[in-house]
Amino acid sequence: MEQKIIDLLKRSGLSITDSRKKILDSFFQKNSALAHADIEDYVGTDFDRVTIYRTLQTFVDKGIIHTIPTPDNAVVYALCKDSCSAGHHHDNHVHFICDNCNKTFCLEHIVVPAVKMPTGFNATQIDMVVSGVCNFCNNVS
Amino acid sequence: MEQKIIDLLKRSGLSITDSRKKILDSFFQKNSALAHADIEDYVGTDFDRVTIYRTLQTFVDKGIIHTIPTPDNAVVYALCKDSCSAGHHHDNHVHFICDNCNKTFCLEHIVVPAVKMPTGFNATQIDMVVSGVCNFCNNVS
């Protein structure tokens, strides 16, 4: 796991630092998307708030994580699959937010369907966010 | 116009106040969605920041406006069509954000397409936000 994280950082051309390792680790530990506050909770007081902001920004720039827009306008981050590289970002899957446990999931294999735009409108990016109850919460009940 | 706004407020069971009239007016004047800051600019110093927050919240509760999630996570509001009523909200159209002029539009007649959810996931709401260049910016170039 440790090695997997170090490899990913190296592959992205980033130097190996404690905060980057720990923050990446938090994404591998949980398998849902994380808000800034979640990460702050996870790493505790080990690192400064500012460092977390900057690290997340770096990860987004390098294509390691991507942001997910949510209806309640909280910033949420999730790991990108290997096909994502710096700048060129293949994030065309549907995202799911559970109203019950409040977690955000990437539905990796559900592709955002095409929509026909009105004349004059050119689409470059499409975000689709579905809310409801996730499989974990459904199984519990 | 004045009368139209007063009728809308009455129909929603709200008392007629200067701030509500002015804020509703800003939505009728511009025909794109508005961020809190846009409204603050429009109404100037006539009303307190807090009043604008509370008024927008009231309008959302009553189904007069709806919020739109944006990829850069700014809160944006737009007028609901008449079919929207308090609590019961028919907001199943696609939203469009222009990367050039930065305005947000409701594509009222473009319905969000259906997507098949993985087993265990139940969808109650689907948001679809398209980014690109709007028809106004395309015509200009």
Place this chain on the structure above:
DNA sequence: AACATTTTGCAACATAGTTGCAATAGTGTA
């Protein structure tokens, strides 16, 4: 080990949004 380059932490700041409470304005009734 020594150096140049990144990264981090701190402090200070900027913006966004919330809450309690007293003052004010709107509404229905006489």
Place this chain on the structure above:
DNA sequence: TACACTATTGCAACTATGTTGCAAAATGTT
């Protein structure tokens, strides 16, 4: 129209979120 009741507003203070500059510390390279 005047009154009383209720709803709304403004103020102040606060919390949360995010940003910037700069010096100190850690990283990578030789």
